[in-house]
Amino acid sequence: MRKALLLSAIFALLLWWRSAPASDGIPFGVISQRSVTLTAQYWNPILGYVSRKTGLELKLKVARTGDETSKMIERGDVAFIYSNHFMPQNEAAGYRIFARKDDASISGQIVVRADSRYKTLADLAGKEIVFPSRVAFVGYIVPMDELQRRGIHVLPRFAGNQEGAMGQLQAGSAEAIAVNSSVMAAFAAREGVRYRVLWESKPYLSIPIAARPDVPASQLNAVRDALLGMDNDPEGRRILAAGAELLKQKTPARFKAAADADYEDQKALYRKHYRN
Numbered sequence: 514m515r516k517a518l519l520l521s522a523i524f525a526l527l528l529w530w531r532s533a534p535a536s537d538g539i540p541f542g543v544i545s546q547r548s549v550t551l552t553a554q555y556w557n558p559i560l561g562y563v564s565r566k567t568g569l570e571l572k573l574k575v576a577r578t579g580d581e582t583s584k585m586i587e588r589g590d591v592a593f594i595y596s597n598h599f600m601p602q603n604e605a606a607g608y609r610i611f612a613r614k615d616d617a618s619i620s621g622q623i624v625v626r627a628d629s630r631y632k633t634l635a636d637l638a639g640k641e642i643v644f645p646s647r648v649a650f651v652g653y654i655v656p657m658d659e660l661q662r663r664g665i666h667v668l669p670r671f672a673g674n675q676e677g678a679m680g681q682l683q684a685g686s687a688e689a690i691a692v693n694s695s696v697m698a699a700f701a702a703r704e705g706v707r708y709r710v711l712w713e714s715k716p717y718l719s720i721p722i723a724a725r726p727d728v729p730a731s732q733l734n735a736v737r738d739a740l741l742g743m744d745n746d747p748e749g750r751r752i753l754a755a756g757a758e759l760l761k762q763k764t765p766a767r768f769k770a771a772a773d774a775d776y777e778d779q780k781a782l783y784r785k786h787y788r789n
Contacts, residue, residue, distance in 0.1 A: 538572030539732070542591035544582050544720065546645070546675040546696055547760075549575050555759055556595075558752045562743065567735040578673035579646030593736065595722050597650040599776070599783040608723035610776060611737050615769040618716035620694040621651035621659075626682060627707035631689060634665055634712050641668040643678045643687040652678070654782050655714045656691040676700055682708065695719075695762070702761040717779060721771055740768040 543556050552575050560571040574591050576582045585591060586598045589606050598608050623642065625631050631640075637660075645652040652675055660667055670687075672678040675696045681687035683706050694713065701708060722740070724733045743749030744767040753765035 538570040539593070540574045540591040541571045542574045542576075542582065542585055542594040542596065544594075544596035545576055545578055545673070546693065548676060549577065551676075551759070555756045558755065559740075559743075562749055562752050563736055563739040566739040566742070567732075569732060569735060571736070579648045580671075580673075583648045589725055592725050592728050592732075593722065594725075595720060597648070597720055597779065598723060599650070599780045600648050601783070601787050607726040609726060609733075610721040610723045610771050610773045611733060612722040612740050612768050613771040613775075614719045615767040619651050619719050620716050621655035621691065621714040622694045622697060622710050623656050623689060623691050623712045624682070624697060624708045624710050625689050626685075627709050629688060629709065631711065634660070634663065637667055637689055637711070638665050639667070640689065641670055641687070643670050643672050643681050643690045645675045645678050645692070646671055646673060649675070649691075649693070650720075650779055650782075651693045651714060651717060652691050654786050655717070656712070658782060658786060659712065659714065679704075679706070682706070699760045699762050718771070718775055721776060722768075737770065741770060743768060 541556075541560055543552055545552070547555075553573060556573050556575075560573055563569070564571050571593070574585070576585050582596055583598075583600050583603060586594055586596065586603045586606055586608065587600075594608055598606070623634065623637070631637060642656075644657075647653060653669075657669070672681055672687075672690075675693055678687065678690040678692060679697060679700045682690045683704060689711070697708070700706065724736075743753055750765070753767065757763075757765040
């Protein structure tokens with residue numbers, strides 16, 4: 514009898530959960546560079562701060578991989594997105610850039626373990642390179658463009674996200690990986706990974722923050738102002754400093770205004786790669 518009552522209660526709870534209304538929070542998507550747990554630990558305090566300052570309830574949404582993030586953008590699942598969203602299939606969604614992190618510019622790198630037998634990019638001809646995903650800008654588009662320009666044919670394999678590739682290098686299951694320079698440096702500092710850079714690209718602007726075109730101007734402006742004001746507010750500075758410590762970044766990130774025109778060079782590289 515007791516077991517039957519327990520099963521009935523569980524069944525009723527499941528029915529309630531399936532029929533319960535969805536949260537009214539505004540979805541804020543973040544590109545999958547690190548684990549979902551680490552991404553949440555970094556971004557939830559930032560979004561909590563913005564929510565308190567604006568009265569808007571922002572809810573973090575993270576896909577498991579870069580490719581899944583691109584699909585999320587294509588479908589317009591999130592009101593705001595922190596991601597390079599320049600894949601051709603994302604263009605119709607019409608996201609508008611309004612901010613970016615004001616940290617050091619990012620570069621693409623191809624790296625190996627410190628004790629690797631490989632010394633130059635030419636040594637990787639015909640070898641396997643692990644990339645984060647097909648949508649990663651400095652982790653795939655930029656290094657693949659360089660390899661193609663040099664006529665170096667490689668065998669690409671995809672890890673899903675930046676730290677997925679780095680974890681494979683750390684474990685010895687990947688001999689060479691393509692990465693975001695700043696994410697690699699922070700991962701190595703946290704995990705004690707010794708690595709060597711075979712090639713590094715020129716610097717590019719860091720990942721932008723954009724809004725779906727139907728986001729009201731009042732909401733967009735409120736979110737932008739709260740992000741840009743974090744560094745001028747004691748609470749905001751504490752959150753940014755804690756985030757830098759969490760990721761083992763040298764300096765806390767800040768946010769600054771940005772626009773679509775700032776990213777024309779990145780858009781051009783995406784178009785070039787996916788036109789071929």
